[in-house]
Amino acid sequence: MQMDTIVTPGLVLKETRYKESDRILTILTPELGVISASAQSSLRLKNKLFSACGLFCYSEFVLLPGRNMYTIREAEVRNVFHGISSTIEGMSLAMYLAEMAAALSPTGEEAAKELRLLLNCLYMISEGKTDLHVVKAVFELRTMSECGFLPQLVCCKICEKYDGPAFYLDPQEGILLCEDCAKKAGKTCNLDTGALYALRHICLVEDKKIFAFKISVGSLAKLSAVAERYALTHLDKPLKSYDFLKSVLP
Numbered sequence: 001m002q003m004d005t006i007v008t009p010g011l012v013l014k015e016t017r018y019k020e021s022d023r024i025l026t027i028l029t030p031e032l033g034v035i036s037a038s039a040q041s042s043l044r045l046k047n048k049l050f051s052a053c054g055l056f057c058y059s060e061f062v063l064l065p066g067r068n069m070y071t072i073r074e075a076e077v078r079n080v081f082h083g084i085s086s087t088i089e090g091m092s093l094a095m096y097l098a099e100m101a102a103a104l105s106p107t108g109e110e111a112a113k114e115l116r117l118l119l120n121c122l123y124m125i126s127e128g129k130t131d132l133h134v135v136k137a138v139f140e141l142r143t144m145s146e147c148g149f150l151p152q153l154v155c156c157k158i159c160e161k162y163d164g165p166a167f168y169l170d171p172q173e174g175i176l177l178c179e180d181c182a183k184k185a186g187k188t189c190n191l192d193t194g195a196l197y198a199l200r201h202i203c204l205v206e207d208k209k210i211f212a213f214k215i216s217v218g219s220l221a222k223l224s225a226v227a228e229r230y231a232l233t234h235l236d237k238p239l240k241s242y243d244f245l246k247s248v249l250p
Contacts, residue, residue: 005062006062006065006070007063009058009061010030011028012027013026013101014055014099015053021044021047022038022040022042022043023039023042023053028102030112032111033106033111034101034105035069037063037069037070037072038070038072039053039075040071040072049074052077057077057079059075059076060075060078062074081122081123083127084122084125086128088248090126092244092248093136093245093249097121097136100140100235103237106147110146113207117139117142117143117146117207130211133220133224133249134215136224136228137198137202137223137224138202142203145203149234150203152174152175152176154176156176157175157176157177158178166178166179166191166192167179167189168182169190171233172233174230176196190225191223192219192222195219198223201213
């Protein structure tokens with residue numbers, strides 16, 4: 001008996017060659033979350049799945065459920081981020097973001113938010129209009145916030161001070177300490193005023209305004225270090241793409 005097919009949009013996070021012309025894809029979908037699907041003969045140029053199953057393709061998929069993975073029956077391209085592959089830095093950042101999304105493997109509403117965020121970030125990389133360090137920090141902080149690791153950002157955990165020249169974000173606990181309380185706790189502040197503002201903006205603002213902030217070079221350096229440390233602290237395992245990314249985008 002023919003099983004019912006499922007129609008869903010999805011973003012290809014990873015492609016693995018299998019046999020001579022097949023691919024096994026890791027796809028982020030808004031409702032099923034992160035899935036594995038086989039795209040048979042999709043590496044043949046004349047195959048109707050060829051273009052829609054490429055890495056970072058956002059496509060509409062017709063899927064047949066199987067025991068271990070789905071089989072892709074049909075696929076139609078919705079969006080291709082051509083500009084990603086124009087620089088090694090952009091490509092390696094996109095690989096890193098995709099690997100992080102796959103590692104977090106969000107489900108339900110979180111998966112839909114993750115997909116929106118990742119599409120937004122890939123668009124920014126592809127267009128080349130935003131500093132890649134900004135894109136990286138935005139993704140790391142927002143994805144952690146939406147996957148259950150929202151840091152406590154309102155004020156200093158101890159004295160409730162809201163702003164000041166320097167703050168410390170604890171990457172493990174996700175709490176803020178003002179300069180005085182950080183000093184008492186033996187911690188060195190890792191955020192300045194600009195980085196703290198950007199941190200709050202990224203984690204708390206509505207989706208469409210996520211990139212609508214300005215930041216100085218010095219504050220971005222602090223924000224980048226904090227965002228990366230925070231994200232990597234809360235992931236179960238190290239990301240394979242991380243070392244290469246750091247070699248091209250220090």
